[in-house]
Amino acid sequence: MKIHMKAALVTVILLLSTLTIAQDLTDPMLYRKDFKDISGKNTVSITSYEKNGKHFVYAGGVGNVDVFQIDAEGILTPVSNHELYKQKGPARGMVANHINGTDFLFIANKYGNVIETFKIEDNGSLKQVALVEDTSETHLGVAITLQVVHMKNASYLFIGGLEETPGLSSFKIHDNGELTHVQSIKDTDELHTDGIIGMFIHEVKGKTYLYTSGFQDNGVSSFRINEDGTFKNVNNIDDNTTDRYLTGAYPVTGATIGDNHYVVVGHRHHKYYEQNGFIKNTDFYYHGDGVSVFKVNRKGALVPHFVLKDDETTKLQGQTRIEVVSVTEDSAIFAVGTRDDASIQLLRLDAEGQLSPLNYLETGFPIYYGLRALEIDGKNLLVAGSMSFELNKVASYEIAPKIEREGKMLRHIVNLKYTEDATEKQVDEAVQTFLNLKNTIPEIVDIEWGKNDSTEGHSDGFTHTFVITFNDEHGREKYLFHKTHLNLVKKVGPIIGGVLVTDFWTDKE
Numbered sequence: 001m002k003i004h005m006k007a008a009l010v011t012v013i014l015l016l017s018t019l020t021i022a023q024d025l026t027d028p029m030l031y032r033k034d035f036k037d038i039s040g041k042n043t044v045s046i047t048s049y050e051k052n053g054k055h056f057v058y059a060g061g062v063g064n065v066d067v068f069q070i071d072a073e074g075i076l077t078p079v080s081n082h083e084l085y086k087q088k089g090p091a092r093g094m095v096a097n098h099i100n101g102t103d104f105l106f107i108a109n110k111y112g113n114v115i116e117t118f119k120i121e122d123n124g125s126l127k128q129v130a131l132v133e134d135t136s137e138t139h140l141g142v143a144i145t146l147q148v149v150h151m152k153n154a155s156y157l158f159i160g161g162l163e164e165t166p167g168l169s170s171f172k173i174h175d176n177g178e179l180t181h182v183q184s185i186k187d188t189d190e191l192h193t194d195g196i197i198g199m200f201i202h203e204v205k206g207k208t209y210l211y212t213s214g215f216q217d218n219g220v221s222s223f224r225i226n227e228d229g230t231f232k233n234v235n236n237i238d239d240n241t242t243d244r245y246l247t248g249a250y251p252v253t254g255a256t257i258g259d260n261h262y263v264v265v266g267h268r269h270h271k272y273y274e275q276n277g278f279i280k281n282t283d284f285y286y287h288g289d290g291v292s293v294f295k296v297n298r299k300g301a302l303v304p305h306f307v308l309k310d311d312e313t314t315k316l317q318g319q320t321r322i323e324v325v326s327v328t329e330d331s332a333i334f335a336v337g338t339r340d341d342a343s344i345q346l347l348r349l350d351a352e353g354q355l356s357p358l359n360y361l362e363t364g365f366p367i368y369y370g371l372r373a374l375e376i377d378g379k380n381l382l383v384a385g386s387m388s389f390e391l392n393k394v395a396s397y398e399i400a401p402k403i404e405r406e407g408k409m410l411r412h413i414v415n416l417k418y419t420e421d422a423t424e425k426q427v428d429e430a431v432q433t434f435l436n437l438k439n440t441i442p443e444i445v446d447i448e449w450g451k452n453d454s455t456e457g458h459s460d461g462f463t464h465t466f467v468i469t470f471n472d473e474h475g476r477e478k479y480l481f482h483k484t485h486l487n488l489v490k491k492v493g494p495i496i497g498g499v500l501v502t503d504f505w506t507d508k509e
Contacts, residue, residue: 033074043385060091160196198252
């Protein structure tokens with residue numbers, strides 16, 4: 001009897017542990033977990049890969065590619081950093097995949113006009129094993145986007161970008177990571193392959209289809225991929241001035257919910273760009289920002305289905321990356337990174353293909369393609385970076401049930417101790433610099449400060465305390481990554497002997 005009871009108890013424990021694996025994302029919110037410096041100058045592409053039970057994050061931009069290990073709590077640990085071909089870059093369209101026993105990271109070296117193949121070592125670091133340069137027959141110049149496609153007998157890498165002679169190319173991936181050209185098609189007035197910044201694949205009734213966004217030619221295209229890596233156009237959807245939002249078509253992703261295949265497309269409208277010659281067609285019309293949903297029919301063609309328009313309750317201006325957070329039998333959750341709203345907006349796609357907004361977090365920095373979703377031990381995480389040359393960091397977030405904070409305000413407590421060789425003048429200047437943050441960061445409601453006056457003997461040498469008040473978590477994020485705050489950290493860092501930071505929520509006064 002005791003044995004049966006013990007077995008039953010073990011069964012219950014196992015069942016409960018299984019039930020806690022998946023988080024309840026009925027009303028999800030983003031919570032920052034960590035941030036780390038990068039060796040590169042900015043971040044315009046992020047991907048991740050699991051190897052031997054460890055999860056690695058790859059962040060690239062101008063400069064080196066940084067490698068981090070990330071755990072289920074979202075803590076980032078630096079592993080290594082790696083130079084690109086000719087020290088060019090920026091690294092764009094990074095994708096990691098398993099090819100016949102070997103793990104590879106493929107990188108589009110945007111201004112190096114090459115595609116680089118790196119082998120992923122056991123510790124997550126990289127070793128370059130192959131490189132293919134652009135030719136007159138291919139479209140690798142200013143490459144932006146890569147997509148690995150697995151067919152029955154081989155795998156292929158599809159490549160697109162912002163080349164002067166734009167188009168779409170496919171390459172066969174060999175077991176050693178080398179690439180050989182299969183097919184290229186030049187852009188036409190019908191195709192949307194001028195400025196491919198997003199690609200996604202669906203399998204429909206055993207056939208594989210690729211979907212591309214045309215940033216310069218304002219639309220989306222679909223292609224049928226054959227077993228030998230060749231491909232053929234299926235259909236094309238143009239922008240219009242009424243119910244479509246495809247000017248500056250940018251990120252492309254999708255989900256299969258039940259029997260329905262959906263493609264989700266974002267855009268960064270051309271109005272957000274300086275008219276200095278980069279935008280080819282300046283005769284554009286702006287009627288708002290929106291995220292578009294297309295339904296895939298049985299022939300793999302795209303059919304316009306739904307649009308979620310941006311309004312005063314959402315943060316969808318300048319969509320540059322859309323990541324799939326989770327997919328269930330009746331819905332999918334997406335994270336939209338924006339450059340002009342400098343936010344991450346969560347959206348839900350239901351089984352009928354309708355998008356609805358969830359919560360958002362103002363990150364405090366513009367996101368330019370650098371956003372990645374991953375799941376570790378049942379926890380949904382995001383890693384984001386910024387195109388800004390001033391930030392030089394990547395940040396991690398957990399997507400978890402929203403904590404109700406209506407009527408609350410946030411206190412941010414910073415305790416400092418200074419080095420023994422810091423002069424009184426230096427300390428006074430550091431204090432004033434800290435107080436001046438209120439003049440440049442409008443999200444700061446108030447700053448209080450004072451010198452430690454405790455006589456209990458538990459201050460651990462901390463001498464100065466600053467209490468900063470924010471109305472919400474958005475204010476804290478904007479403060480943390482604000483240029484003035486980052487400059488303060490650099491300026492006073494040499495005389496700081498220790499830092500202790502704590503935050504808490506309290507009722508609004």
